[in-house]
Amino acid sequence: MTLATLIFVLLGFLLIVIMMIAGRTDDDDAPAIPSEDAPLTPFSREAASTLLTRIFSASDLQYLQRQNNPHILKLFRRERKRVALLFLGELSARTRQIKNLHARVAREAVNTNPSAEVQIALGYFSILFFTGVLSFLIQIFGISAIRFLAAPASALAGRLSRLAQISQSVRDLSGDSVSR
């Protein structure tokens, strides 16, 4: 292994560690009851789209800038960053929830569909990876990055929606094969 390859691998490892740290949301507003014990509300792409429009709204930022008050602008930046990270944290949590549910059913299933399993695994890892990247960008660049992240965040919500559909159809089929 050459030195260049070693440096490349180390940099990659470092990037993954940084993204994992960035992916963690602020615990100041963490609920008293762990999220695993409090079921998540059903995911809807339309609802996610409405939330994203507001979280990443440029008009709200312009309105705040017109107020000409540094304290309010700072509060706005901090609050939007917190909510944006919370949104990405929820996306990760839902993705893990789908993966766990799917893994439980797949273990008991008689017939498995390898191509669907690969699709689900790839979907799972890509959502977690991109959620980590977006969280990292928001942590580092704050609201300046937020303005450009509405489209990628929306695409992630779409991926999650598709992952949930594929997983559901596989679980339905597995349920049939188990009952037979």
Add this chain to the structure above:
Amino acid sequence: MHASIENDFVESACRNLQGHTLSQIPGLFAQLIYLASTRDYLSGVYHHDGLEYEYGPEVTGAALKRCHTELFSRLLALPLAELVEELDAYLKSSGTDFAHSLLLWDKLQIYRVTPPLDCSRVAAELFLSNVKIALAILYSRARNQRPDQRFALQFR
């Protein structure tokens, strides 16, 4: 079939609530506070004596819950500038000293009880965050109008 009939009753109860109660409450924010106040703190079940007399507790609860969720969604979708005006109108509607109400809301965070139960955590946090920012804007405006005055909470 049964679900469809129940849905018709809920729809009718919603119209009744809109026509007789909500239409009498000026402003979306005041309506949201009213609907949230009809929900029991421990059970999360909504109550309204007049509607329950006409439709029964189950249909009434479902109607109040639906109206609450719809109104919350409308307020959540508002641009921040409009939310500030809604909150401004609500806080001024009581006739209490405006700066006092602002400080009280900031201290007690009364608005935290307003999100409906079935909304996501992100939706609730975004709304609460917007209200917090709106309060800061209104407080800043109040200070600019009376720069010589020092605002403080006063309890009698």
